[in-house]
Amino acid sequence: MILRLATRSLMARALTVGLTVLAIALSVALFLGIEKVRTGARASFADTISGTDLIVGARSGSVQLLLYSVFRIGNATNNVTWDSYQDIAARPEVDWIVPISLGDSHRQFRVMGTTPAFFDRYKYRGDRDLVIGEGAGLNDLYDAVIGADVAQALGYAVGDAIVVSHGVASFTDHDDQPFRVAGIVEKTGTPVDRTVIVSLEAIEAIHVDWQQGGVALGGPAGPATPVETIRAMDLTPSAITAALVGVDQRTQIFGLQRWVNDYSQEPLLAVLPGVALQELWQIVGVAETALVAVSGMVVVTALLGMMAMILSSLNERRREMAIWRAMGARPATILSLLVLEAVVMAALGAILGFMLLYAGLWIAQPLFDAAFGLWLPIAAPHAQEFAVLGAVVLAAAVASLVPALRAYRLSLADGMMVKI
Amino acid sequence: MTDPALALTDLRFAWPGRDGFALRCPDFALGQGETVLLLGESGSGKSTLLSLICGIVAAGPGQVRIGGTDLGALRAGARDRFRAEGIGVIFQQFNLLPYASVADNILLPLRFAPQRRARAAKGGCVMAEVQRLCAAIGLPDDIVTRPAGRLSVGQQQRVAVVRALIGQPPLIVADEPTSALDAATQDAFLALLFGQLRAAGAALLMVSHDERLAPRFDRTVHLRDIVTTPRVAA
Numbered sequence: 001m002i003l004r005l006a007t008r009s010l011m012a013r014a015l016t017v018g019l020t021v022l023a024i025a026l027s028v029a030l031f032l033g034i035e036k037v038r039t040g041a042r043a044s045f046a047d048t049i050s051g052t053d054l055i056v057g058a059r060s061g062s063v064q065l066l067l068y069s070v071f072r073i074g075n076a077t078n079n080v081t082w083d084s085y086q087d088i089a090a091r092p093e094v095d096w097i098v099p100i101s102l103g104d105s106h107r108q109f110r111v112m113g114t115t116p117a118f119f120d121r122y123k124y125r126g127d128r129d130l131v132i133g134e135g136a137g138l139n140d141l142y143d144a145v146i147g148a149d150v151a152q153a154l155g156y157a158v159g160d161a162i163v164v165s166h167g168v169a170s171f172t173d174h175d176d177q178p179f180r181v182a183g184i185v186e187k188t189g190t191p192v193d194r195t196v197i198v199s200l201e202a203i204e205a206i207h208v209d210w211q212q213g214g215v216a217l218g219g220p221a222g223p224a225t226p227v228e229t230i231r232a233m234d235l236t237p238s239a240i241t242a243a244l245v246g247v248d249q250r251t252q253i254f255g256l257q258r259w260v261n262d263y264s265q266e267p268l269l270a271v272l273p274g275v276a277l278q279e280l281w282q283i284v285g286v287a288e289t290a291l292v293a294v295s296g297m298v299v300v301t302a303l304l305g306m307m308a309m310i311l312s313s314l315n316e317r318r319r320e321m322a323i324w325r326a327m328g329a330r331p332a333t334i335l336s337l338l339v340l341e342a343v344v345m346a347a348l349g350a351i352l353g354f355m356l357l358y359a360g361l362w363i364a365q366p367l368f369d370a371a372f373g374l375w376l377p378i379a380a381p382h383a384q385e386f387a388v389l390g391a392v393v394l395a396a397a398v399a400s401l402v403p404a405l406r407a408y409r410l411s412l413a414d415g416m417m418v419k420i
Numbered sequence: 421m422t423d424p425a426l427a428l429t430d431l432r433f434a435w436p437g438r439d440g441f442a443l444r445c446p447d448f449a450l451g452q453g454e455t456v457l458l459l460g461e462s463g464s465g466k467s468t469l470l471s472l473i474c475g476i477v478a479a480g481p482g483q484v485r486i487g488g489t490d491l492g493a494l495r496a497g498a499r500d501r502f503r504a505e506g507i508g509v510i511f512q513q514f515n516l517l518p519y520a521s522v523a524d525n526i527l528l529p530l531r532f533a534p535q536r537r538a539r540a541a542k543g544g545c546v547m548a549e550v551q552r553l554c555a556a557i558g559l560p561d562d563i564v565t566r567p568a569g570r571l572s573v574g575q576q577q578r579v580a581v582v583r584a585l586i587g588q589p590p591l592i593v594a595d596e597p598t599s600a601l602d603a604a605t606q607d608a609f610l611a612l613l614f615g616q617l618r619a620a621g622a623a624l625l626m627v628s629h630d631e632r633l634a635p636r637f638d639r640t641v642h643l644r645d646i647v648t649t650p651r652v653a654a
C-alpha cells in the first residue's frame with residue numbers, strides 16, 4: 001500500500017518527476033555508453049594485429065612505431081634502408097618478413113606498399129585471414145587492392161582506375177601512372193579497411209621521376225618517364241617504412257628483438273605488438289580515467305538534481321506529511337517514504353537509461369563502424385553493468401537522506417496543523 | 421470501571437523557541453461517548469491542544485490519558501501506533517492525500533493499526549465496511565476508486581469522517597471540520613457526523629470558533645476556561 005501511495009504521489013507530479021528520471025536515465029546511459037566505447041575500442045585495437053611477433057622500424061618510440069605501422073596514425077620519422085631489411089630477413093630466427101612502405105595517399109585513405117606475402121601473414125581478431133572478396137590479389141605492377149571502406153566510401157569496383165597522390169593530404173598526383181583496382185578486401189574492422197594496398201615496386205615506380213625528397217613542390221620537372229621504360233627498370237626499393245616479422249619459435253622473439261635494437265649500421269627499433277599496445281593503454285588510460293570520471297560526475301549531478309527536486313517539494317508537501325502523521329505514521333515512516341520515492345525514481349531512471357543505451361548502441365553501431373572502424377558489440381548486459389545500476393540506486397537512496405531527514409525534523413516540529 | 425475517553429491533568433507545553441507559544445491545562449476530561457464543543461479565538465492554542473491530545477507532539481510535564489493510557493508513558497513510536505489505533509482525526513480541510521484513491525485514504529490509518537483493522541474487518545472484509553460507511557454518510561457508491569483530489573470540499577470532509585470512524589476508535593478529534601463548508605452543507609455534515617458517532621459510540625472533541633454549533637453537543641467548553649496561556653515573558 002505504501003509503495004502504491006508513493007508511486008501515485010510520484011505520478012501526481014509527473015512532469016518534475018519525469019524530468020528527474022530522464023536526467024538520471026541520460027546520465028546512466030552516458031556512463032555505461034562511455035564504458036562500452038572504451039572496452040569496445042580496447043578490444044578492437046587488440047584485435048587489429050595478431051600472428052606478428054615483432055614490428056621493426058626506424059628508431060623512435062615503440063607506441064609511435066605501432067601507431068604508424070599498424071594503425072596508420074601519424075608518420076614515420078625515418079625509413080629503414082633496404083640493406084638493413086635484407087640483413088634482418090637473413091637472420092636464422094626469421095620465419096617470415098613482410099615489408100611495409102607508407103607515405104602516399106589516395107583521397108582520404110593511406111596507400112601502403114607491401115609484398116603479396118602480406119595477405120598470408122597479416123592476421124586479425126585471433127587468427128583470421130584477410131579475404132579478397134571481389135577480384136584478385138596483386139599481380140600487375142599497377143594493381144591495387146583496396147579495403148572495404150575505401151570501396152564503399154569512393155564507390156569503387158574491380159577494374160576502376162585510381163590515381164595515387166604524393167604524400168598525405170597533398171595535391172600533387174601521380175596521375176601519369178594510374179592504378180587499377182584489382183581486388184577488394186572483405187570488411188575486417190581493422191585499418192586495412194581504409195587502406196589502398198599496392199606492391200612495393202609500385203611505390204618505387206611512381207617515384208621514379210621524383211628524386212629523393214621531391215625536386216619542386218609543383219611536381220617533377222621535365223617530361224614523365226614512359227610507363228614501358230619504368231616497367232623495364234629495376235624497382236627494388238632503397239628504403240621501406242617498417243617490417244612485420246614472424247619468428248620460427250616464440251622463444252627467439254627476444255633474442256631477435258635485442259639483435260635488431262643493437263643493429264649498428266642504422267638505429268632500428270623492434271617492438272612486440274602486445275607490449276607496445278600495453279604502453280599505449282598506459283598513455284590512453286589517463287584520458288580514459290578522466291572520461292569515466294566526467295561521466296561519473298554527470299551521474300552525480302543527476303542525483304543532486306533529484307535531491308534538490310525532493311527538497312523543494314518538501315514545503316508544499318508538509319500538509320501531506322501532517323496527514324500521514326495524524327493517521328499514525330511514525331516520523332521514520334515519513335523518512336522511508338521519501339527514500340522509497342528516490343529509489344523508485346532512480347530505479348526507473350536506471351532502467352530507462354539502460355534502454356536508452358541499447359537503443360543508442362543499435363543506432364550508433366553502424367555510425368561508429370563507418371567513422372572509426374570500431375565495432376561495438378551489442379551483448380547481453382553483464383554483471384558489471386548491473387552493479388553500476390545498483391550503485392546508482394544505492395547512491396540515490398543515500399542522497400535522498402538529506403531531504404528525508406529534513407522532512408523527518410519538519411514533521412516532528414509541525415504538529416498537527418501546518419499553516420501555509 | 422469506565423475510564424474517561426480523555427483526561428488532561430496539569431498539562432504543560434511550550435513550542436520550542438524563546439518566544440514559543442505556551443499553554444497549561446490544569447484539568448479537563450471527556451466522558452466515553454461524550455460530545456464536546458471547544459470554543460476559542462484564533463491563535464488561542466486550540467490546534468496545539470489537539471496535537472497534544474493526539475500525541476503528535478509530546479507534552480512536557482503533566483498527563484494526557486486516553487481511555488486510561490498515559491501518552492507520556494509511551495515511547496514515540498508506541499504513541500504514534502496508539503493514535504492510529506484509538507483516535508480518529510478530522511482536519512479543517514485538505515484532509516486527504518489528493519493523489520490517492522478515496523479507498524486508500526480511508527484505509528491509511530488502518531495500515532498503522534492492526535487491531536483497528538481487525539475490528540473494521542469484523543463484518544466481512546474491510547472494503548465492505550468502507551462501502552457501508554460511505555453509503556451511510558451519503559457518498560455515492562463508485563466514489564471509493566476515485567482520486568480524492570477530484571472530490572468537492574464537502575465530499576472530502578465526509579470521506580475524512582469515514583476515515584476517522586472506520587474501525588471504531590473510541591475518540592474522534594476534529595479541528596474546525598465545518599469551517600470550509602457553507603451553512604447548508606455544514607448542517608447536513610454535522611447531522612451525518614453525529615448519526616455515525618452515536619452508532620459507533622465514540623466520544624467527540626471538536627474545535628470551532630462558531631458558537632451556533634453548540635446545541636448539537638452534550639457540552640460546550642471555552643478554551644480560556646480550561647487552559648491558561650502564560651505570556652512567555654520570563
Ligand SMILES: Nc1ncnc2c1ncn2[C@@H]1O[C@H](COP(=O)(O)OP(=O)(O)OP(=O)(O)O)[C@@H](O)[C@H]1O
Nearest residue numbers: 413414415435441461462463464465466467468469
Ligand atoms: N508547529 C508550531 N511551531 C511553533 N509554534 C506553533 C506551531 N503551531 C502553532 N504554533 C503557535 O502556537 C500558537 C497557537 O496556535 P494554534 O494553531 O494552536 O491556535 P488555534 O487556536 O488553533 O488558532 P486557529 O483558530 O487560527 O486555528 C500560535 O501563536 C502559533 O504561532
Ligand SMILES: [Mg+2]
Nearest residue numbers: 417466467595
Ligand atoms: Mg487551529
